[in-house]
Amino acid sequence: MPKHRPGTTRRTLTAVIGILAGLLAMSFTLSGTASAAQGKSGKAIPHPEDDWAGSQILKHEGGSTTGEEPPGLLASVEGVDVSSHQGNVAWSTLWSSGVRFAYVKATEGTTYTNPYFAQQYNGSYNVGMIRGSYHFALPDNSSGAAQATYFVNHGGGWSKDGKTLPGALDMEYNPYGATCYGKSASAMVSWIKDFNNTYKSLTGRDPVIYTSTSWWKSCTGNSSAFGSVNPLWIPRYGSSVGELPAGWGFHTIWQYTSSGATVGDHNQFNGAIDRLQALANG
Template structure:
């Protein structure tokens, strides 16, 4: 008997690609990026100058934490800006997971406060070539660089529930990753100084943020969010993400797996089902069932956790049989082949 598999998602925040709503200004919502080199900042002046968000350098490589991070990060928030932290990657120093952990533990974690953006992985030309002897791609092959980025972003997602933003240039991405198309779920912060952002790398249909200059009327780098101010705050806020899949193992045995892939614990997930084709539910551990109907409630599902529900029917009748489930408000029809 062949097994059949069905998958679906209850909710997902899709800000990694192009944004449909019009921007508030010609280039989008303005913001800045700062680091330890920027020093003390008059955040009230930044806010009154029109900035709505700020990216703040938190860490670099495996051991550096910006001494100005706390003051800059909190100063931005205290003056009404949405803020986010960024990590300057040094891929030759360690694996991606180790640097993601360093970032999360030193300011890069995501806060459920409605004003914190997902953390940023900053990937650009090696600025220390005369010191470390590496090329612009840190002497990694395109295959190894893609693996490194996957290691970092997967670890960050596991630790925070959010997809890290990727900062890069189109030229660096094409040269150092072979123009990988594997990171479309990660919002793009595209660096291209000039009057327009230009073409994005292959992973993305459009940028989410654009760094247009390294200096300008506002402090630090000059940036724009490609959308409205409401969408900017939506990216900071996020929504619960629950995915589910189901499998008909045979005419008598079925399973539904529910996973929490988002940034929040999820409570009170409802799963209901009804067998069809002349058979009844005879076993459903942890659920209530009677005749053809079954109902289950998952009281709480933590970040990164999953639950598998199994169901058994008598399936004595010939012909087409199966179970129609509803997970939350999404249908899932399982039938053996």
């Protein structure tokens, strides 16, 4: 019978423990990797450079985007909205053509900032325009409060200098999935209120809401909760603004083209220049 060797037993146990430890570590690593990937996929924004105010409206609702000013508009001020899609904007050229205000995309979700924001936001201001910034909402990405905070911290703030418009919340069709971001009408209304309340607490202003009547009906149940407080920026690519969402008796800004062209999309402010200045001053 072979003689027992204690050292051999210890070496065997050590080897077994090492194998078990390695398997356990591998299990934690794989689990952690899966969790990280899952978390990342929940926050990822695949193509934010292709998401601008109206980028999804034309796809879902159609309309004419000739770029020509609709007939019969009186006491209106011409404006544009731009995003990274336009790159560096020739603001002096737009000013010479009669453009007097601009909205610039600042953020999307809680991870994206427009790389051309400084040139666009400051450039429009420097030629004399009244300008503001907007946030492209992703309600399935994070809370309304989180996105409002991110927006304010990355260009969405407001100051009473007579040339800064309140920030705008862009609520439109989901570029990445379900039209209403997987939310019920009541949950969507709650998300917008969360954004609205946080933005106001940080800036003192109620944000402008950008939305189409069709999307608003589908995704908020045509809520009338915001019409008496938030200015309405409505996209419609035809000869008139058409039906407004519930709660709003009039629109503040009408986006009448959504071409994604180098000069941006065109808008009309519903009033004379002194009313636009009043909106900026709060």
